[in-house]
Amino acid sequence: MTTTIDGARIARDIRARVAERVAETAACGRVPGLATILVGDDPASAVYVAAKRRAIREAGMRDFHRHLSRHASGDEVAAVIDELAADPDVSGILLQLPLPAQLDAATLIDRIPAAKDVDGLTTASAGRLARGERGLRPCTPSGVIELLDAEGIELRGACVAVVGWGELVGRPLAQLLLRRGATVTVAHEFTADLAAVTRPADIVVVATGVRGLVGPEHVKPGATVIDVGIHRTPEGLTGDVRAAELDGIASRITPVPGGVGPMTIAMLMVNTLRAAEWNAVPKTVPA
Amino acid sequence: MTTTIDGARIARDIRARVAERVAETAACGRVPGLATILVGDDPASAVYVAAKRRAIREAGMRDFHRHLSRHASGDEVAAVIDELAADPDVSGILLQLPLPAQLDAATLIDRIPAAKDVDGLTTASAGRLARGERGLRPCTPSGVIELLDAEGIELRGACVAVVGWGELVGRPLAQLLLRRGATVTVAHEFTADLAAVTRPADIVVVATGVRGLVGPEHVKPGATVIDVGIHRTPEGLTGDVRAAELDGIASRITPVPGGVGPMTIAMLMVNTLRAAEWNAVPKTVPA
Numbered sequence: 001m002t003t004t005i006d007g008a009r010i011a012r013d014i015r016a017r018v019a020e021r022v023a024e025t026a027a028c029g030r031v032p033g034l035a036t037i038l039v040g041d042d043p044a045s046a047v048y049v050a051a052k053r054r055a056i057r058e059a060g061m062r063d064f065h066r067h068l069s070r071h072a073s074g075d076e077v078a079a080v081i082d083e084l085a086a087d088p089d090v091s092g093i094l095l096q097l098p099l100p101a102q103l104d105a106a107t108l109i110d111r112i113p114a115a116k117d118v119d120g121l122t123t124a125s126a127g128r129l130a131r132g133e134r135g136l137r138p139c140t141p142s143g144v145i146e147l148l149d150a151e152g153i154e155l156r157g158a159c160v161a162v163v164g165w166g167e168l169v170g171r172p173l174a175q176l177l178l179r180r181g182a183t184v185t186v187a188h189e190f191t192a193d194l195a196a197v198t199r200p201a202d203i204v205v206v207a208t209g210v211r212g213l214v215g216p217e218h219v220k221p222g223a224t225v226i227d228v229g230i231h232r233t234p235e236g237l238t239g240d241v242r243a244a245e246l247d248g249i250a251s252r253i254t255p256v257p258g259g260v261g262p263m264t265i266a267m268l269m270v271n272t273l274r275a276a277e278w279n280a281v282p283k284t285v286p287a
Numbered sequence: 288m289t290t291t292i293d294g295a296r297i298a299r300d301i302r303a304r305v306a307e308r309v310a311e312t313a314a315c316g317r318v319p320g321l322a323t324i325l326v327g328d329d330p331a332s333a334v335y336v337a338a339k340r341r342a343i344r345e346a347g348m349r350d351f352h353r354h355l356s357r358h359a360s361g362d363e364v365a366a367v368i369d370e371l372a373a374d375p376d377v378s379g380i381l382l383q384l385p386l387p388a389q390l391d392a393a394t395l396i397d398r399i400p401a402a403k404d405v406d407g408l409t410t411a412s413a414g415r416l417a418r419g420e421r422g423l424r425p426c427t428p429s430g431v432i433e434l435l436d437a438e439g440i441e442l443r444g445a446c447v448a449v450v451g452w453g454e455l456v457g458r459p460l461a462q463l464l465l466r467r468g469a470t471v472t473v474a475h476e477f478t479a480d481l482a483a484v485t486r487p488a489d490i491v492v493v494a495t496g497v498r499g500l501v502g503p504e505h506v507k508p509g510a511t512v513i514d515v516g517i518h519r520t521p522e523g524l525t526g527d528v529r530a531a532e533l534d535g536i537a538s539r540i541t542p543v544p545g546g547v548g549p550m551t552i553a554m555l556m557v558n559t560l561r562a563a564e565w566n567a568v569p570k571t572v573p574a
Contacts, residue, residue, distance in 0.1 A: 106420070127414025130462070131454065133393070157477045159484075165465060167418065174461075175417070178452060178473055183484060185472040186465055190444040196487065197446075197470060 003252045005226075010150045011143075011262035015059060018269045022060040025276065032091040032276030033062030034118065034268075035084045039077060040070030040100045049096050055265050061272060064090055070100050077103060081111045091276035092118030092136075094268070115279055118271040120172070129175050134278075136271050141173035143263025144205055144226055145180065151252060153203065153224055156181030161201035163187045163194065163214060163240075169207035169228050194218060206240040215242040216249050225253045228260045290539045292513075297437045298430075298549035302346060305556045309347040312563065319378040319563030320349030321405065321555075322371045326364060327357030327387045336383050342552045348559060351377055357387050364390060368398045378563035379405030379423075381555070402566055405558040407459070416462050421565075423558050428460035430550025431492055431513055432467065438539060440490065440511055443468030448488035450474045450481065450501060450527075456494040456515050481505060493527040502529040503536050512540040515547045 022032060034056045038049045049065070056063045064087075066080050077095075084090045093116045099105045106123075114124035120138035128135030148155060160177050164170040165188040177184045187197045188208075198204050198218040206214045207228035219225055229240025239256030246253055254260055309319060321343045325336045336352070343350045351374075353367050364382075371377045380403045386392045393410075401411035407425035415422030435442060447464050451457040452475040464471045474484045475495075485491050485505040493501045494515035506512055516527025526543030533540055541547055 106418075123414035123418050123420060124411070125414070126417040127410035127412070130413040130417045130458065131393075131410050133410060157479050159479075171417065171462075171465070174473075175458075178458070178475075181475075181477040183472065183474050183478040185470065186461075187470050188465075188468075190468040191470045192444050192446075200483065 002247045002250050005147055005151055005252050005254045005259060007143075007147055007254055007259040008262045010147060011266035013150075014146065014263075014266040015055065015269055018266075018273050019059045021273055025273075026060060030276065030280060031060070031062050031089075032272050033064055033089050034092045034094060034272045035064035035066065035087075035090045037066045037068065037077070037080060037084075037093070037095045039068045039072050039096070039103065042098070045096050045098070052094065052265060052268060055269055056272065059269050059273075061091075061269075061276075062089065072100070072103070074103055074108065077108050078111055081108065085111075085113050085116060088279075090116065091279055092116050092272040094119055116275055118268060118275055120271065121168070126172070129172060132179055136275060137176065137267075138168060138172045139264045139267035139271060140169050140207075140228065140260065141176050142267045142270075143260055144169075144173055144228065145176050146267065147226065147254065147260065147263055148203065148224070151224070153252075155203075158182045158202045159185075159200055160203040160205065161185045161187060161198040162205050162207070163198060164205075164207035164209070164228070166207060166209075173205060173207070208240050210240055211238060212242045213240050215245045219246055219250055221249050222251045223249075225250045226260060227254050227256050230256055230261060289534045289537050292434055292438055292539050292541045292546060294430075294434060294541055294546040295549045297434060298553035300437075301433065301550075301553040302342065302556050305553075305560050306346045308560055312560075313347060317563065317567060318347070318349050318376075319559050320351055320376050321379045321381060321559045322351035322353065322374075322377045324353045324355065324364070324367060324371075324380070324382045326355045326359050326383070326390065329385070332383050332385070339381065339552060339555060342556055343559065346556050346560075348378075348556075348563075349376065359387070359390070361390055361395065364395050365398055368395065372398075372400050372403060375566075377403065378566055379403050379559040381406055403562055405555060405562055407558065408455070413459070416459060419466055423562060424463065424554075425455060425459045426551045426554035426558060427456050427494075427515065427547065428463050429557075430547055430554045431456075431460055431515065432463050433554065434513065434541065434547065434550055435490065435511070438511070440539075442490075445469045445489045446472075446487055447490040447492065448472045448474060448485040449492050449494070450485060451492075451494035451496070451515070453494060453496075460492060460494070495527050497527055498525060499529045500527050502532045506533055506537055508536050509538045510536075512537045513547060514541050514543050517543055517548060 053063045093112045117125045120136045160182045195218045203224045205226040211231045227239035227241040237257045340350045380399045404412045407423045447469045461473045482505045490511045492513040498518045514526035514528040524544045
């Protein structure tokens, strides 16, 4: 019997807790605010940004938004980031990716002060994570950890296989899991025998962008499977895992949609709240 | 038949190449320089710093040294770091650890500009490593990679078990190996079944500080074993690996002493040279 992990419900609970805390903070006259920066008119990006802004408003936080032309120069984007960085009402800054080709994403992201880096993607935030220092963590990997915690899955001493070594999920997730005391293996495109790496694992997290990559041949009975992938298909959304084939094998599995996806926005809310609280006491997270 | 990896020879070769390159650089009027900062009178630290300074001079680089009282305040150490950071003749700054109890090591280390962080221990350098950006890497893990490269061992696709999750070796080494395309598992004190993790590995790197932890029960025939540990015993120096018991099982193994140890200073020479070249063109590694 395989349990489906209800990421949508867990994300709702987290967002509700954030909203409560925001209400308390607001009572003290401090309302957290998120600034989203959208450059250009990529339809998918516009949809993502709209969803984030809606969630921010639902949580009772202030919604600052900047929409720049797809022809915006690096200096123009940098100026907007600097202005938001200096604005005490802006707790967090999110630069929606991907950026138009003429812009250098890494340079612009690193312009966001660590204290307002609610996406946790700056080099400074990566350093804080690598060194185990307090800081803002990337939303999707933190969301995976929250899901596992919400399911009461013990991480200390657990064998976890992270399939996929991307900058946004695989690499930071491996660090978060290691900090929690898991024995972590990172597999990727150069891994010769994926099943050999994933079959011993108590928890398998898949974030490869390869549709249906992982199936029963990769998972030991009773393991927990977290599917970070999302693919639009004629039959609807699907992930990196062949979930149906794992029914009765995995003890728990995240669905697509409704698993990890909703957690990403929930953790963005958490990060924005944290940033607001840390910015209130700058020493904890110096920019 | 097990081959002993001659770290002393490989380190000598690297230091000779650095010296050649330094001579070329000097011909252009730029002589790299390392500033070592020793706070207090810890005898072991004094020995380590002396060895580093000797190596720097042997490589034809400039040796800047500051010795502060064991009662030095954080402000005093910070002032010395700032002065060396501003000195164009100082390519690299090394703050010898451990520091006296009244000093906050993390804060003082992070005061070293990334461009001069030849120990690769600042949060900024950790971030550059985590993000795969150009930067100075910690000396001992880079030394392990250099040893494997010198032995012609293919890292891409290799299964590597890193035993030990310390900040100085295990964690950064896992990142370096991953960047090279290895399938990496990090095991540590919470790992339930160490042998289960290490036996499948093509390469086992041990950096736990636990004398003789790893033996034949942990290593598959033909694997390469790298021993980062070093322990002083009545019988002399020994490592984290029971090397004698692995004779005839491992294909290659590093001795203690004469394995990884000499590589650490060699990589410090390499980092100081790199820092000098990067500082000559600040854009590549902004402080």
